[in-house]
Amino acid sequence: MSFGEKVKESIVTRAAEGLAVSITVILIWAMTKISPIVLPAIESGLSKPLLLSLLLASLALNIVLVVLFWIINKKPDFKLKYGIYWDSNKNPHCPNCKIPIAGYGNYEIGGKGYYCKPCKKIFPLQDAAGNDIEPSKAVEEL
Numbered sequence: 001m002s003f004g005e006k007v008k009e010s011i012v013t014r015a016a017e018g019l020a021v022s023i024t025v026i027l028i029w030a031m032t033k034i035s036p037i038v039l040p041a042i043e044s045g046l047s048k049p050l051l052l053s054l055l056l057a058s059l060a061l062n063i064v065l066v067v068l069f070w071i072i073n074k075k076p077d078f079k080l081k082y083g084i085y086w087d088s089n090k091n092p093h094c095p096n097c098k099i100p101i102a103g104y105g106n107y108e109i110g111g112k113g114y115y116c117k118p119c120k121k122i123f124p125l126q127d128a129a130g131n132d133i134e135p136s137k138a139v140e141e142l
């Protein structure tokens, strides 16, 4: 990523944060103005058991949404071994883009390693000293 792109991304992120804060402040201000008018009307118009059941339903719905959000956003647990990411099922993943890779071999250009098609690169399976490690040995040690 070039310097210009980084600056642009940073400005966009800051603008989004600023907008979110502004909207939150406006919402809180609106709530403080509206609630004294609306709350007595709700209190006289609705029975307490109905309000309580609405509150409990809202709470249950929020808990369900939080759990769903957590499940959707759960990131796979990667372990870095010999320069390659491994998932919990011992499948290799690209150390750059983290997608699954399986093409281990001795390539004419780039040498031995895993080939990642989107990155167009070969990632060697080597220990810290630069010695080639066989995939079976790496999987065994996971």
Ligand SMILES: [Zn+2]
Pocket: 094, 095, 096, 097, 098, 099, 116, 117, 118, 119
């Ligand atoms: Zn990749």
